[in-house]
Amino acid sequence: AQTVTQSQPEMSVQEAETVTLSCTYDTSESDYYLFWYKQPPSRQMILVIRQEAYKQQNATENRFSVNFQKAAKSFSLKISDSQLGDAAMYFCAYRSGLYNQGGKLIFGQGTELSVKP
Amino acid sequence: GAVVSQHPSWVICKSGTSVKIECRSLDFQATTMFWYRQFPKQSLMLMATSNEGSKATYEQGVEKDKFLINHASLTLSTLTVTSAHPEDSSFYICSAPLRAGGPNEQFFGPGTRLTVL
Numbered sequence: 001a002q003t004v005t006q007s008q009p010e011m012s013v014q015e016a017e018t019v020t021l022s023c024t025y026d027t028s029e030s031d032y033y034l035f036w037y038k039q040p041p042s043r044q045m046i047l048v049i050r051q052e053a054y055k056q057q058n059a060t061e062n063r064f065s066v067n068f069q070k071a072a073k074s075f076s077l078k079i080s081d082s083q084l085g086d087a088a089m090y091f092c093a094y095r096s097g098l099y100n101q102g103g104k105l106i107f108g109q110g111t112e113l114s115v116k117p
Numbered sequence: 118g119a120v121v122s123q124h125p126s127w128v129i130c131k132s133g134t135s136v137k138i139e140c141r142s143l144d145f146q147a148t149t150m151f152w153y154r155q156f157p158k159q160s161l162m163l164m165a166t167s168n169e170g171s172k173a174t175y176e177q178g179v180e181k182d183k184f185l186i187n188h189a190s191l192t193l194s195t196l197t198v199t200s201a202h203p204e205d206s207s208f209y210i211c212s213a214p215l216r217a218g219g220p221n222e223q224f225f226g227p228g229t230r231l232t233v234l
Contacts, residue, residue, distance in 0.1 A: 043208065045161075045225035091160060102149055102174070103214045105223060107160045 002027045004094050006108035013082045014116050020067075021077045021111045023092030031097030034068070034075045035105070040088040048090070051075065053097070079113075087115045119145045121213050123226035130201055131234055138196045138229045140167075140211030146191035147213035151223070152184075155208040167194040167211075201233045 003026045013019035025034070036048040051059045051068050058066050063083075067076045079086055092108040120143040130136050140150055148169045153161040165186050166174040173186035183205075185197040198205050208230050212223045 043155075043210075043228050045210065045212070047222050050222070102166050102168075103223070104151055104163055104166055105161075105212075106163070109160050110158075112158075 002029070002032075002094050002096065002106050004092055004106050004108035006092055006111050008111045009109070010112045010114070012114045012116060013079070013086075015082055015084060017082055018078060018080045019082055019113065021079075021090055021092075021113065023075045023077070023108055025073050025075065025092070025094050025108075027073070027094065027096075029096055029098065033095040033097065034066075035093040035095065036064070036066070036075075036077045037091045037093060037107075038086075038088045039091065039110075045091075049077065082115050084115050084117060087113055089113070119143075119213075119215055119224045121211065121224045121226040123209075123211055123229050125229060126227060127230045127232075129232045129234065132202050133200055135197055135199045136201055136231060138198075138209055138211075138231075140194045140196070140213070140226050142192045142213045142224070145213075145215055147194075148191060150188060150194040150211055150213045152186065152194075152196050153210045153212065155210060155228075157208075161210060164196075169194075198231065201231070203233045206231055206233045 005024045032053045034051045038046045049061045063080045065078045089110045091110050093105040122141045124139045150167040152164045155161050164179050167186045167188040169188045175181045188194040210228045212225045214223045
């Protein structure tokens with residue numbers, strides 16, 4: 001079975017600074033997708049960034065980028081120029097590429113990010 | 118992006134009663150929907166996969182007779198918590214992928230907070 005581990009329950013960053021959230025996963029599959037979701041106090045889940053396992057290039061979305069290390073099964077999220085609105089719970093998630101898995105997401109424990117003004 | 122709604126957003130019920138939560142995809146058809154449960158400060162735990170026109174697939178440890186799932190149309194899935202007890206109090210979230218397979222983004226509902234007295 002696949003597992004996702006986030007070893008940082010809480011992180012803090014100064015506004016305008018850069019922070020990296022860690023995520024590791026375990027799988028025997030070769031085809032899969034990885035995601036970072038943000039859950040603000042409203043609790044609405046928001047997709048931050050996604051990475052296809054077959055792509056070597058790290059995904060980037062504006063201030064958000066990932067460091068995808070497939071061999072190490074590591075998928076960290078870097079937030080540059082942190083803003084107050086970035087404060088939220090961040091979840092790393094895994095999705096199998098196998099069609100018979102139905103597309104369900106497996107989430108890590110989450111990292112609560114606070115941004116200091 | 119696509120929109121998924123949930124109703125109600127908050128429900129309080131007495132112990133022993135049943136509660137129905139609706140999940141609707143508003144602008145797309147969803148043959149599959151997922152139901153998650155989230156306790157405060159914790160991750161999302163997948164409860165079941167809801168399949169249109171067929172029986173739901175429950176995750177290990179989830180009581181199918183207690184958490185009844187019906188996916189009667191391509192835009193509506195319902196979760197009924199039967200004979201609710203205080204330990205069922207939680208935040209319930211549904212999600213639906215835009216399409217089956219691939220790195221398709223899953224769209225999440227805003228969640229339903231259930232409090233059982």
